[in-house]
Amino acid sequence: MVEGRLPFRYLGVPIKTTRLSATDCKPTIDKVVDRIRGLGARKLSYAGRLILVKAVLKTLLQYRATMFILPTGVISRIESICRNFLWDGGADYIRSPLVSWDKACKPWDEGWLGLKNDIQWNKAAVGKLVWLLASKPDHMWVRWVNHTYIKGKDWLTYEPPTSTSWYWRRICRVKNLFKEAYNQNMWTTQHNKEYTIAKGYDFIRDKGLKVNWHNLVWNKWSIPKHSFISWVYQHKNMNTMEKLHNLSISEEYTCRICRNETETIEHLFFDCPYNRKVVVIEGDWLGLPLPYQDLMEWRLRITGSKMKQGIINATINACLYHIWNQRNRSRIELSLLRLT
Incomplete structure (x- = not known):
């Protein structure tokens, strides 16, 4: 040794x-x-x-x-x-x-x-020490902390002296984030089950409104790269020529496929004459009522078995992906032609 x-x-x-x-x-x-x-x-x-x-x-x-x-x-x-x-x-x-x-x-x-969010995940991990102090009095580390710092005081109302170590003060600061989740020293948010880092993270994270379309975009029937482009489409964050022009990144703003109209998301996927042929063929095969610019609203009304719904959503995701992919190819080809 x-x-x-x-x-x-x-x-x-x-x-x-x-x-x-x-x-x-x-x-x-x-x-x-x-x-x-x-x-x-x-x-x-x-x-x-x-x-x-x-x-x-x-x-x-x-x-x-x-x-x-x-x-x-x-x-x-x-x-x-x-x-x-x-x-x-x-x-x-x-x-x-x-x-x-x-x-x-x-x-x-x-x-x-x-x-x-890893900053909040780190706090949730420290929250496990808070839970140990609240619920595991026979744990060796808990007994040592009680003897050295807490000394018989109520843990959830305890405030550390400024002379204590930095680590201990940070643990006590994290404890204040979880106070509302305890009832008589027990973690109560999940039917009195034991604390986990995942539960702690979900408790302190900033929660937003749930959406009703995430399963339509992210599902086992769709190829992940198709789902990702469908997700970008849903948030209307695609770098169309109109967007690049407004950001002063590009002088051009016309559609890279038809080269006639302003390239907006609506034009690219529904109004461009070349892409509209693809959309019409797909719509006939799936039974989509045309025109269907409000695509997500239509998808939410799909009925039938889970397999049928999955195949329809996977087909729509694939169509969005390939239209966007062809647009990018056309943009590159047009740039190469201008260079030559």
Whole structure:
């Protein structure tokens, strides 16, 4: 046995007696950036990068967020890397996002991308310590904390002295976020079941209104990249020529396919003579009443078996994707013709 010294690393995380600094967390940031470089993500669709953000990049941070109180600046830096990776495939800010990151970090059923806000996730992880102190008096760490800090006082009304450690004051600050979720030292929001980080996160996050169309866009019948474009269409955030022209990014504003009318979302998907042929053929096959500019309202009225509804929604998602894909191809081809 060799006598060691603090700080040291265990299972990839730093172990020290003081709070973590940005320098201590730099290896985590470097690891996230290295993962991005090894993924070759610029060739992936938005949906492919979204899956990688959830399954790879976010887990690197959340693994550490469940064990430590991380510096807010470090969490914000990693979230900005995830944002840049999602919208452009790299770690640096180059392309403006289609939606703000705060909106992207909201659930599917509220109309967004189902990502987690890691600052709030870190607080929810600390909330597990709050729950231990409230409900597990025989836990060894709880007994030590009671003997050293609380000393017989009521935990939910306890306020730490300014002379106590930074970690302990942060735990007490997080406790104040969860006070309303306790009843006689028991977690009560989920039928008196035990606290979990997911429940704590859902309790403190900013909740929005639920939408009735998320299952139409995100479902097992649709290819993920088709669903993603359908989701962008639903929020009317597509970078049409009209939008690029209004932002002074492009001098052109006409449709890249018919090259006659202003390229708005309504024109591109319903009024462009070339794309309208596709829409009419699809509408005849699916039995859509034309015209159907209010596409989402029509989709909400679909009846029949789940398989029938799934196939119709998958077909509509695919149609939206391929129209948008053809528009992008036409735009590139037109630019190459002008260069030659």
